[in-house]
Amino acid sequence: MVLPKSFKRSLWVFHINTGSCNGCDIEIIAALTPRYDVERFGIKLVGSPRHADVLLITGPVTRQMVEKVKTAYQQMPEPKAVIVVGNCGSTGHTFHTSYNLVGPVDTIIPVDVYVPGCPPRPEAIIDGVVKAWLKLETLEAKR
Amino acid sequence: MSLVETMEIVLWAILGTIGVAVFGIFVGLLYKGIDRKLVAHMQARYGPPIRQPFWDMVKLFVKETVVPEHATPWLFNLAPIIALAASIATLLYLPIGGFQPILSGEGDLILVLYLLIIPSLAMVIGGFASGSPYATVGAQREMVLMMSYEFPLAITIITIAWQLKNTFADHPFSLATIFSQPVWGTVGIVGLLGFILLLLVLLLVTPGEISKMPFDAPEAETEIAGGLLVEYSGRNLGLFYLADAVKTVVMGSLIVAIFFPYNLSTILGIGGIMAPVVDVVFYFIKLLLVILFAVSLVRVAVARLKIDQIVYTYWIPLTLMSLIGLLLIMFDSTSLFHISLGW
Numbered sequence: 001m002v003l004p005k006s007f008k009r010s011l012w013v014f015h016i017n018t019g020s021c022n023g024c025d026i027e028i029i030a031a032l033t034p035r036y037d038v039e040r041f042g043i044k045l046v047g048s049p050r051h052a053d054v055l056l057i058t059g060p061v062t063r064q065m066v067e068k069v070k071t072a073y074q075q076m077p078e079p080k081a082v083i084v085v086g087n088c089g090s091t092g093h094t095f096h097t098s099y100n101l102v103g104p105v106d107t108i109i110p111v112d113v114y115v116p117g118c119p120p121r122p123e124a125i126i127d128g129v130v131k132a133w134l135k136l137e138t139l140e141a142k143r
Numbered sequence: 144m145s146l147v148e149t150m151e152i153v154l155w156a157i158l159g160t161i162g163v164a165v166f167g168i169f170v171g172l173l174y175k176g177i178d179r180k181l182v183a184h185m186q187a188r189y190g191p192p193i194r195q196p197f198w199d200m201v202k203l204f205v206k207e208t209v210v211p212e213h214a215t216p217w218l219f220n221l222a223p224i225i226a227l228a229a230s231i232a233t234l235l236y237l238p239i240g241g242f243q244p245i246l247s248g249e250g251d252l253i254l255v256l257y258l259l260i261i262p263s264l265a266m267v268i269g270g271f272a273s274g275s276p277y278a279t280v281g282a283q284r285e286m287v288l289m290m291s292y293e294f295p296l297a298i299t300i301i302t303i304a305w306q307l308k309n310t311f312a313d314h315p316f317s318l319a320t321i322f323s324q325p326v327w328g329t330v331g332i333v334g335l336l337g338f339i340l341l342l343l344v345l346l347l348v349t350p351g352e353i354s355k356m357p358f359d360a361p362e363a364e365t366e367i368a369g370g371l372l373v374e375y376s377g378r379n380l381g382l383f384y385l386a387d388a389v390k391t392v393v394m395g396s397l398i399v400a401i402f403f404p405y406n407l408s409t410i411l412g413i414g415g416i417m418a419p420v421v422d423v424v425f426y427f428i429k430l431l432l433v434i435l436f437a438v439s440l441v442r443v444a445v446a447r448l449k450i451d452q453i454v455y456t457y458w459i460p461l462t463l464m465s466l467i468g469l470l471l472i473m474f475d476s477t478s479l480f481h482i483s484l485g486w
Binding site for chain 2: 004005006007009010034037039040041042045046047048050051053075077078079
């Protein structure tokens with residue numbers, strides 16, 4: 001199956017915070033502001049994982065959030081991609097030895113794109129979302 | 144009536160319906176794009192290209208359609224189809240450009256009033272059938288919203304019909320009558336004020352009818368995660384997206400048909416083949432202005448109201464406004480208050 005061009009031009013993003021300090025979340029909001037304006041690429045934040053094409057995760061995964069992240073991931077309709085924004089979600093960062101963390105996001109659900117940074121700049125986040133589309137395309141080609 | 148004539152009428156209705164459906168969906172998505180672009184520019188952003196809603200729609204139809212475990216599948220899948228079908232059916236009764244409506248009868252306005260409820264009702268049914276607490280909250284809010292805006296809307300429609308009945312005794316509820324006899328010409332200065340009030344009421348009912356910004360509590364993304372639509376995905380969500388687009392055109396066309404039925408070709412005296420083209424272009428401009436003032440500007444200017452504030456807004460100030468409009472138009476019909484405008 002070849003994804004139509006429309007897919008690239010209309011990625012709807014669902015954002016989930018798995019114990020982030022809000023730093024990355026604020027950078028995501030910054031990407032929506034007039035200065036970066038991701039809506040001009042058709043990228044839109046949606047309120048429900050059912051509407052989403054991309055799952056945007058910030059923060060190391062706390063014990064309470066494990067099941068919720070899995071549920072949100074399973075609720076998303078195919079084809080879908082997962083982006084982790086920030087060092088915490090990618091590796092655990094400063095908190096990697098903490099007793100109440102289950103670990104980086106990729107130990108719980110498959111991750112397609114990592115956006116490093118503490119927090120990453122909005123440009124990096126936009127680039128990550130674009131890379132997620134490339135990932136989706138190759139996944140579909142392999143099938 | 145012979146069989147051939149009946150066949151002809153049926154064939155005409157079928158072709159017209161397909162034409163109106165394509166037209167409604169295309170124009171609805173186009174105006175959605177224009178609306179998003181305008182809103183973006185008002186917020187000092189570039190905004191998505193005008194084609195964006197078309198891309199969104201194609202994407203939604205490509206995606207997987209999930210039916211949740213706790214949902215009632217047949218109702219869940221039926222609701223979006225009913226919503227789209229009812230929106231297109233409403234458009235069949237409205238005059239578009241210089242053309243007469245495809246279906247028409249004696250009580251069009253009342254029928255349109257009822258047909259307008261069906262898409263919202265389908266969304267309520269779909270919301271309850273989703274089996275999600277967020278969707279249930281959204282469905283309940285949508286019902287409250289429907290009860291709120293229906294009152295001022297009904298008063299407005301009844302007033303217009305009453306005025307037409309006074310002026311032209313036959314078929315007061317027919318949109319064809321309203322289309323051929325603009326309401327503004329039938330009243331004096333007091334009635335003119337009344338009609339301006341009614342126009343304002345109808346413009347403010349529009350965002351409620353299509354669940355847009357100040358009145359979008361049923362779909363509030365930030366608090367109830369999309370409300371009614373929370374469990375919808377893929378094709379079903381795409382159908383609701385289309386229904387919303389068509390309903391915007393329906394509300395715009397209703398306002399245009401009641402308050403601005405003027406055709407440029409008759410004013411400028413253009414005849415022949417050019418007349419329908421000029422009329423359709425003029426209709427697009429009127430529709431754009433109505434949607435700009437009723438949806439885009441309001442959406443940028445104000446934040447979301449709580450559900451109790453929505454009920455208050457519709458039941459107290461807007462109902463009072465429409466009642467004052469009704470009274471002014473009634474006074475206008477008595478000789479004591481009638482001050483002619485001379486047109």
